[in-house]
Amino acid sequence: MARLPVYLRALTALAERGIRTCSSEDLAAAAGVNSAKLRKDLSYLGSYGTRGVGYDVDYLRYQIAREIGVTHDWPVVIVGIGNLGHALANYSGFRSRGFRVVALLDADLERTGELVAGVPVRPFDDLEAIASEHSVAIGVIATPAAAAQDVADRMVAAGVTSILNFAPAVISVPEGVDVRKVDLSIELQILAYHEQRKAHEHARDEHPDLPEMPAVVGGDQ
Amino acid sequence: MARLPVYLRALTALAERGIRTCSSEDLAAAAGVNSAKLRKDLSYLGSYGTRGVGYDVDYLRYQIAREIGVTHDWPVVIVGIGNLGHALANYSGFRSRGFRVVALLDADLERTGELVAGVPVRPFDDLEAIASEHSVAIGVIATPAAAAQDVADRMVAAGVTSILNFAPAVISVPEGVDVRKVDLSIELQILAYHEQRKAHEHARDEHPDLPEMPAVVGGDQ
DNA sequence: AGGAGTTTGTGAACGCGAGAACAAAACGAG
């Protein structure tokens, strides 16, 4: 489930506040979900709670980490050391949450040798060597859209089976390879969409005599 | 719908390749979705296609942009000019897709005046003045988790009604305010989860004599 | 020891989105 990492983070936050035990209500509130959904998600992993008491924070934390697979570090390569690549390489959350950046790659040979967050930038052609040396299964694409498909193909050929794609492009990969896409401007556009609908609602509130005319959408064609 | 921005980007890509008209199959392939779903989404906006022909790329592009609300630029403020804030401020996709960064804010007064992507960094306390001057409705939080809730509160008080939150924290906002959350390490953890499941599948393939024992999950408690 | 109070785990109903399938409409050829 895609919510397990959210629960894990919420549990970590509780643990840091010194809380040893919590109910499903507490954890659900911290994670921002419904408590019934949370209980059902956790019951899918096994019976780790105690009725009448709740969940042991540290124990549940370990069990979720084990389920996700972040009890040991995953080696990760980042390709494309532009602004975003820099930010990702410096992001401390990776290190502390089960990931280790083993290499930064960039097609621009001018950048080779540059040190980012203590890791040297290497030529993109080193991908295969690095991937096999460190058994890299997870790759991050932070290149421009035009290069994304090529990078993905090379990654897959080098044995990468999970890709996190920040490039604004749809990439296609063979069966068995997972891709997750994060597109910053799409997130903003979704917000803009809601913003605009709020504005329309507001306009109608102020002029309730105007009809809603849903059937006339597109009447200007 | 959250898929409209994806369609818009796919249409832009088609237009840049000189394609004037496309069928729902073509566009669906470019956007990476099912064609029936795409047609249903578009029909929700109105009847912008021609049976037997398809959709006019530019016309549909404009209609989707109008629906999303990105026919004019939205002013945006970014709070927290660390690594990620830098990357966001420099991200050209915002500018070209309907957003204009009107201010960069940071609580650290050492950064005040620093120029990032041609925009000066200003003190966080200028938020209210900037928000009212530019009628800012959309804010981006790129601060550490600890500061996220405070920043969100101040944003809401300053009239911001849509927030894009990159901080690894759940923030609570009043009714009517939209929040979207992007968490980089959670995306990676989801990949790690799939990775681990692949590894287990693989291990079972190589040792088919091992039982699956789903009932023993948690047997080590 | 027993009962009251909590809290988990789960069975059942509900709602919603996805996909397949089809009818309506437009275009072109003869």
Next chain:
DNA sequence: CTCGTTTTGTTCTCGCGTTCACAAACTCCT
């Protein structure tokens, strides 16, 4: 003008995920 072809817009069904509601189980107090 008519028929065949193409493609949209829509209806219908199916399955999944979410939520409610409750029984089982555990603790604490008397």
